[in-house]
Amino acid sequence: MLLIHGPYCDDTLPELEFAYAGAAHIARPADPMSLSDEEWRDFLYVRSNPRGLHAERWRYIHGCGRFFNASRDTVGDKFSVTYKAGKPRPDLEKAVQMSK
Amino acid sequence: MQAGGLGADQIQQIQLGGKMSDLRISDRGRVDHARPVRFTFDGKTFAGLEGDTVASALLANGQHLMGRGFKYHRPRGVVTAGSEEPNALIGTTRGPGQFEPNTHATMQEIYDGLSTESQNKWPSLKFDIGAINDRLYMLFSAGFYYKTFMWPKSFWDKVYEPFIRRAAGLGRSLTYLDPDHYASRYLHCDVLIVGAGPSGLAAALTAARSGPSVVVVDEQAEMGEALLSEPSVEIDRDQVWGWLASTLAEPASLPNVRLMNRSTAIGYYHQNMVGLCQKLTDHLSDVPADAPRERLWRVRAGQVILAQGAIDRPMVFDGNDRPGVMMAGAAQTFLNRFGVKVGVRPVILTSNDSAWYTAFDLADAGCKVAAIVDTRTDIPPALMQAAMSRQIEALTGYTATATSGRLRVKSIRVNPVRGGRVGAARTIACDAVLMCGGWTPSLHLFSHTKGSLEWDAKAKAYLPGHKTEAVHIAGAGRGLWGIAAVLADGAQAGADALRDLGRKAGAATYAVTNDRTGTGITQKELPTDRSPSSAKAFVDFQNDVTAKDIRLAVREGMRSIEHVKRYTTNGMATDQGKLSNMNGLTIASDALGKDIPQVGLTTFRPPYTPTTFGALAGYHKGSHFEVTRKTPIDSWAVENGAAFEPVALWRRASYFSKAGEDMHAAVNRECRATRQSLGIFDASTLGKIEVSGPDAVEFMNRMYTNPWAKLAPGKCRYGLLLGEDGFIRDDGVIGRMRDDLFHVTTTGGAARVLNMMEDYLQTEWPDLQVWLTSTTEEWATIAINGPNAHKLLAPLVEGQNMSDAAFPHMSVAECTVASFPSRLFRISFTGELGFEVNVPARHGRALWEKLMEVGKAYDVCPYGTETMHILRAEKGYIIIGQDTDGTVTPEDAGIGWAIGKAKPDFVGKRSLAWPDIVAKGRKQLVGLSTENPKDALVEGAQIVLDPKQPKPMKMIGHVTSSYWSEALGRSIAMAVVQGGFDRMGDTLHIPTADGGSQAAKVTGSVFDDPAGDRLKVE
Amino acid sequence: MNASIKSFDAISVTVLPAVARLNLRIAPANLEVASAAFGLPLPGKIGQRVAANGRAAWCLSPDEWLLHGPEAEQTAIVADFATARVKAPRSLTVISDREFTIAITGPRAQELLSVACPLDLSGMVPGTAKRTLFDSAQVVLIR
Incomplete structure (x- = not known):
């Protein structure tokens, strides 16, 4: 069971209290009706599946309830960094260095 | 023994193995010679001592034969003294209805009254009919599952499958509920030490003295591991067992240390979470009432120290599975720890120094060691001298080529190997063959962490490489040999762990005398002068895999060790190859012509040893299997004869039968009563969400398909929620309580809906000033339906004008009902005049009883979910998740009217314009009327156009809901059908399980009162 | 178990006797308004508590507080927050019966x-x- 650092409570907590919420940094288009079918398809369904660091959304669903973003290694599974929703994607290379 | 009587075979064995009284050495070992214990094995009573395992007690009685092989049913004896045991798996009966298969005889402690039985045999252990498989060896070679059963196809049902089913599986499984109960705990500590041998204990002492919380776990009944088998060693001038006692006393006295015996670390998970299974009562004859049998611990440790030692490897040669052939290390343990000689005339067969010490200990204990056979030619002179002084013949540079004996080894055939040539054979009479083909560091748990294992040429073993966790490996797990070395290494691991915790500590040092260090070599199957093709040189005892099988797998094209493993099943038994993996790998690498590290390792997976389902389930069994959510009115339903059904986690009353009524009669009566006069229904399970804040209406507009701006406070509306993909996710009635407050109801999926709403609110629209609060459990909800609903309710209401004009259909108000504060909705899910009263949960039952009391005047009838389903279906009201399945759009469901077409956007709107969504021929929700009105369709049944078409038929939809409608006097059904809206009046067919089919006409989905006249107050 | x-x-x-339980949601910037309405300085850090005069409040999330008070004061608490609503938008939901x-x-x-x-x-x-x-x-x- 992974440990996850909650960016709001600044505490490291068991994965059991959290829920995965899909890939991060995919904003809902401001005006979906202006999108072509292909653009809408890409927004809805097309996702990358990287080996290595993956930007993800998680929710501390049984704690503070906040959605937040995370960078997690899909090989070793562990989180390298978590950050509040709305904050820019951190420099992942740097994040990896920091986590080592 | 006398109590059980002796069979002829047994007498023969005892003659072979010496007198029983000779086998147990009085006052030797850690068993209590003053406390005899009696237990049974296969119905015979055996005597043992307190502290014995089943294996040690049987061996003390001269009984090596403890099981039968899995595939060939060959007689098998105990091979090890620990949890790596592949052969001596027994069934244990601890009490009535307390049976467990596949218990290690080497781990199960005996107690008075324990009953055990051997496995894989029929009709008896000594004569097993399945042993015929041994003669059909060719049939069962590597890959036999893939090859043998390929043809002819017709053999599958009658021959192959029954055969495989009979042969597969190990032991017999329980056919009744496990009466025991199991506990679970979370535990947090700074340092977790797995294994309480010399390295683990040294690590524990170092760590404990510095003050962090330390947990030490060991799978054995007694801590000490190798120290228990090496009594001649002295540590710090103290005899090892004296040192052990004082060493264990120290941490036991410290509040920061927890010592846990009989506790197996079964799995090592992310970020130092280690699962432990602690056995609490399996060793007790008098089990305290209510005591859990096992407890599963989930330990989160800052640092983990793995000190699990090493496991000795068998030698691979023809006949190495004969009872009496066992590991030298195990024989040493049986001798020194249990005071049991495994034989009186043993032969040692080894490629390692360690087994020489076993020979010396046995000789010193009075055994006649017939020979030490070592495959090496270069033996340390000290060992040769020690053997000579004990008059033990040492045959160096020898191989073993066969054994004899049916149920117990009688002799071993050995040959000199000179210049690669196997010389003339010599047969040595013996009653035990004690082998050691090297030591395999026990790194299973480390392997669970995806830590890399790297081949160490010096230690001739895979040793820990790259680590992914805060873990330290100590002792024999790092390929070290000898007590002094592992003590020092353990102390260092303890100090390293403290350092990584940011604490300072020095590693203790230990002075060890009489230490036994040594070396050895690793080798493939032993050379032979006989045809290797007829040799049964076992690599994996538990799965009956031989050296020949592994070579065959390589010949047949298996190149990866993972393929060899699966093709031969080597290492795939419950022991996970603890004995066999390295030998299999060595032989495979030889067959492949590659070095061992190039071939690589297979993966170890949890659990380390077989674990009961009970321990994993913990409290989650019986009534605690899952949470049962009960409404505030549940107790009334219980008292009034409700039948219940689970709906998600809720327990809901499905109907209330009166005396003599079956379900059908009860439901028909409930339907009639509600349509004719008055029914009341506990709807408390409705999900409820408070949407509050100045932007609430904007939020509702964006989330739901419907328009909300014009909904005035005091009014409510049916709301439809889509996913962004355009498919229906949820629905419910939503009341506007104030400008800035909505009372949203959902289906049972309230938590999912709330999560979805929070997601949009927090991450897409953080600018909106809206907050969401779940109020599902805050309110008890009672639905009142029927022509007399208004008459019942109106007199009870204060604070709201209940006239039809002031409080029309689709109204909501805050008022009191029977003096309870309430949110009152005028809505209907039955098509009748209806209300839903929400009161704070604590008042739910009181209000219900009040309504029942006052309702007597109208023959009020409580109804359950069955009736609710029927009444709503008669009106064509859909249930999300029953009539929809995640691929249904509002148009498909015939509720396109719920879409606010003028709204620029809402969740899912864009997807409703997909080409596939607007295409013709989608599955659409329609009604079905069976040609025979008494015919009821089966929910989930597939629908076809032509029931006579050949199979597989083209299916064009399925039945989603089907009921008997008491109101209409016929069956009704709803279904999703391709192009259903264009098939009105068509006849479709629903094939039935018995090969027939039912015909039904496509109709609209509103069966009753399509104009909705009955919603009005008369 | x-x-x-x-x-x-x-x-x-x-099982403890019933109390008034309320779920308060408000932007942290407007916390003072809520503190004034409740009569306690609401804590700003998740997990922290304030308590006095039979009332207590815990911060559960960046914009969420659990309020406890005597049952008899529930109506008054709701009314006080209703008055404060004009000063700062917030959500106050009675959850006295949602939990025990x-x-x-x-x-x-x-x-x-x-x-x-x-x-x-x-x-x-x-x-x-x-x-x-x-x-x-x-x-x-x-x-």
Whole structure:
């Protein structure tokens, strides 16, 4: 069971209290009706599946309830960094260095 | 023994193995010679001592034969003294209805009254009919599952499958509920030490003295591991067992240390979470009432120290599975720890120094060691001298080529190997063959962490490489040999762990005398002068895999060790190859012509040893299997004869039968009563969400398909929620309580809906000033339906004008009902005049009883979910998740009217314009009327156009809901059908399980009162 | 669970009398308005508590507070916040019946919680609160 650092409570907590919420940094288009079918398809369904660091959304669903973003290694599974929703994607290379 | 009587075979064995009284050495070992214990094995009573395992007690009685092989049913004896045991798996009966298969005889402690039985045999252990498989060896070679059963196809049902089913599986499984109960705990500590041998204990002492919380776990009944088998060693001038006692006393006295015996670390998970299974009562004859049998611990440790030692490897040669052939290390343990000689005339067969010490200990204990056979030619002179002084013949540079004996080894055939040539054979009479083909560091748990294992040429073993966790490996797990070395290494691991915790500590040092260090070599199957093709040189005892099988797998094209493993099943038994993996790998690498590290390792997976389902389930069994959510009115339903059904986690009353009524009669009566006069229904399970804040209406507009701006406070509306993909996710009635407050109801999926709403609110629209609060459990909800609903309710209401004009259909108000504060909705899910009263949960039952009391005047009838389903279906009201399945759009469901077409956007709107969504021929929700009105369709049944078409038929939809409608006097059904809206009046067919089919006409989905006249107050 | 917990001397388990429970959601910037309405300076850090005069408040999330008060004061609390609504938007929801409170006391109380709570509670400061799981049920733990 992974440990996850909650960016709001600044505490490291068991994965059991959290829920995965899909890939991060995919904003809902401001005006979906202006999108072509292909653009809408890409927004809805097309996702990358990287080996290595993956930007993800998680929710501390049984704690503070906040959605937040995370960078997690899909090989070793562990989180390298978590950050509040709305904050820019951190420099992942740097994040990896920091986590080592 | 006398109590059980002796069979002829047994007498023969005892003659072979010496007198029983000779086998147990009085006052030797850690068993209590003053406390005899009696237990049974296969119905015979055996005597043992307190502290014995089943294996040690049987061996003390001269009984090596403890099981039968899995595939060939060959007689098998105990091979090890620990949890790596592949052969001596027994069934244990601890009490009535307390049976467990596949218990290690080497781990199960005996107690008075324990009953055990051997496995894989029929009709008896000594004569097993399945042993015929041994003669059909060719049939069962590597890959036999893939090859043998390929043809002819017709053999599958009658021959192959029954055969495989009979042969597969190990032991017999329980056919009744496990009466025991199991506990679970979370535990947090700074340092977790797995294994309480010399390295683990040294690590524990170092760590404990510095003050962090330390947990030490060991799978054995007694801590000490190798120290228990090496009594001649002295540590710090103290005899090892004296040192052990004082060493264990120290941490036991410290509040920061927890010592846990009989506790197996079964799995090592992310970020130092280690699962432990602690056995609490399996060793007790008098089990305290209510005591859990096992407890599963989930330990989160800052640092983990793995000190699990090493496991000795068998030698691979023809006949190495004969009872009496066992590991030298195990024989040493049986001798020194249990005071049991495994034989009186043993032969040692080894490629390692360690087994020489076993020979010396046995000789010193009075055994006649017939020979030490070592495959090496270069033996340390000290060992040769020690053997000579004990008059033990040492045959160096020898191989073993066969054994004899049916149920117990009688002799071993050995040959000199000179210049690669196997010389003339010599047969040595013996009653035990004690082998050691090297030591395999026990790194299973480390392997669970995806830590890399790297081949160490010096230690001739895979040793820990790259680590992914805060873990330290100590002792024999790092390929070290000898007590002094592992003590020092353990102390260092303890100090390293403290350092990584940011604490300072020095590693203790230990002075060890009489230490036994040594070396050895690793080798493939032993050379032979006989045809290797007829040799049964076992690599994996538990799965009956031989050296020949592994070579065959390589010949047949298996190149990866993972393929060899699966093709031969080597290492795939419950022991996970603890004995066999390295030998299999060595032989495979030889067959492949590659070095061992190039071939690589297979993966170890949890659990380390077989674990009961009970321990994993913990409290989650019986009534605690899952949470049962009960409404505030549940107790009334219980008292009034409700039948219940689970709906998600809720327990809901499905109907209330009166005396003599079956379900059908009860439901028909409930339907009639509600349509004719008055029914009341506990709807408390409705999900409820408070949407509050100045932007609430904007939020509702964006989330739901419907328009909300014009909904005035005091009014409510049916709301439809889509996913962004355009498919229906949820629905419910939503009341506007104030400008800035909505009372949203959902289906049972309230938590999912709330999560979805929070997601949009927090991450897409953080600018909106809206907050969401779940109020599902805050309110008890009672639905009142029927022509007399208004008459019942109106007199009870204060604070709201209940006239039809002031409080029309689709109204909501805050008022009191029977003096309870309430949110009152005028809505209907039955098509009748209806209300839903929400009161704070604590008042739910009181209000219900009040309504029942006052309702007597109208023959009020409580109804359950069955009736609710029927009444709503008669009106064509859909249930999300029953009539929809995640691929249904509002148009498909015939509720396109719920879409606010003028709204620029809402969740899912864009997807409703997909080409596939607007295409013709989608599955659409329609009604079905069976040609025979008494015919009821089966929910989930597939629908076809032509029931006579050949199979597989083209299916064009399925039945989603089907009921008997008491109101209409016929069956009704709803279904999703391709192009259903264009098939009105068509006849479709629903094939039935018995090969027939039912015909039904496509109709609209509103069966009753399509104009909705009955919603009005008369 | 299986054995009757009440039989242990080291632990007692009791359901506490009803209190008024309210869920407050408000932007942290407007916390002062809420503090004034409730009559206690609401804490700004998750887990922290303030308590006085029979009322208590715990911060559960960046914009969420759990308020407790005497049952008799529930209506008054709701009214006070209603007045404050014009000053700052917020959500105040009565959840008195949504939850109930169980007191677990005794030297082995923490051990009992460890049966199904995955958190390390040894370092939890008395007075603080933590929303978490007990088995599959979401709970608010107050030490």
